[in-house]
Amino acid sequence: MSYDGAATSGKRRTSSEGGRVESQPLLDELAVDAYRSALRTGVFIDEEIAAELGEDRARIAEVREALQDLRLLSPGSGGAAVPLDPEVVEVELIAPLEMSVARQRRQIAGIHRQLNTLSTLYRSVERHHGADVSIRVLDNAAEVRREIDLARHRCVKERMSLQPGGGRSAPLLQQDLVQTQELLRRGVRVRTLYQHTARSSLTTRSYVAQICEAGAEVRTSAELSERLIVYDRHTAFVPKERKGSAPPGAAVVTDPTLVAYLCRSFETAWQVGRPFTSTEPADQQQVSAELRSSILRLMAMGLKDEVIARRLGMAARTCRRYISALMTELGATSRFQAGVLIGRQAVEGGTDGGPGGVPADEEIAVHK
Known part of the structure; x- marks a missing residue:
């Protein structure tokens, strides 16, 4: 059997990705198999472990050192290292962490006590001076x-x-x-x-x-x-x-x-x-229709492109592309004419069902 990678050192390592902190394993698969083999024979001999697992002796020597760093093997050369009890290692590794956690909890409790006292004092003075207004x-x-x-x-x-x-x-x-x-x-x-x-x-x-x-x-x-x-x-x-x-x-x-x-x-x-997270076509079409309807209504009010863009949370350049497409659909050659046509549609009750939507590749362009 062949293995990739090396035994992990006894020192714990952490990595942070996407806000999560994950602990690296103490030992890799090869180290676990080597420790298991040593338990069966009662002794860790590099040559025998390497032959049994089909690994290079240099790799097994690295594994032995990692196990010795964790105190899972007795100190000494590869000739006669003896497997030791993992529960002892667990106590040695966990005890300092538990002490650190307990110390931090005491610090947190002390901060709560002191600041809660000050907070009560602050609120009483705040009310006394009439600062607690609506x-x-x-x-x-x-x-x-x-x-x-x-x-x-x-x-x-x-x-x-x-x-x-x-x-x-x-x-x-x-x-x-x-x-x-x-x-x-x-x-x-x-x-x-x-x-x-x-x-x-x-x-x-x-x-x-x-x-x-x-x-x-x-x-x-x-x-x-x-x-x-x-x-x-x-x-x-x-x-x-x-x-x-x-x-x-x-x-x-x-x-x-x-x-x-x-x-x-x-x-x-x-x-x-x-x-926001809906992927239903009906919802996507409705979003596009609502945005288009808002642009038409704001155009009919005579607002400038920059004002319309600000009201709808989009870049002015994107807003101009929308307006240009809508004017083409309306058959208008000027903003004034577009306003007249939109107003006429509103009177006829056809504002929401007016010209077709903005082309799909123009829908909701990037704000920035």
Whole structure:
């Protein structure tokens, strides 16, 4: 019998891929077979083990050294190494790890005790100074992030969010992936609504596939009014108007009436959304039809290409391709004429069933 690879050293190695940390095996198949052979004879002799397993003596010498490093063989040369009890090795390997875990648990408990005391003090002073109001406006993006982290940490039932603007950046999604998976592990229901144009982003599709596999629910809609995050139907985050490229601040809303209104608005948008991960042709056709209908309606309102693109979360160049295709189908030679034709169709009740859809190779082009 022939084997590939070498015996694994007694030192444990770990590798991280896709957020998972996996321990390498202590020994490979050849080392296990060699140890088994030594147990039958009561001694590990390189020449005999190599002959029995059909392996080169140099390879068996490497195996012996690996077994000796793990204290599964007595020290010494290849002439008379004796197999030792694996339970002793197990104790030697696990004991330091268990001590480390116990030490870290004590540190975590100490942090909880100290910070819980300070948190109680902070909340009492906050209430005393009247800071515990139903609407707080935070101008600093870092403060907003801290408040969102706190709300997420306290969340026990549900997080719902509206995420307009098409596909999102890879670093942002990677950070949110870890946080969302942590919520799902705690049994929190997670629902997110994107715009249809987010479907064209490979990064966003990969992120959605991972969180949906873990239990999240994601849908898309042609238009979304604003970004919104609500935790436990108790705390809502509404962004301030963006000015320039800097991240905007946000209003933290805890007023029950306002939060309930925001939740109803979310539910209304959620009910008409299309499942992000659906591969049904009917759903794909409906997404394309809704996007096309929104472009027609916004064109009829006289909005510029850039405004339409921003409303639908797509690149301006992509939006112009849509509009050019629609004008060709309408038989219009100008935006003005297109607006007249669209208005006429609306009066006749034919807006939704007007000209055919955008060609398939133009559907929902990449946001970035």
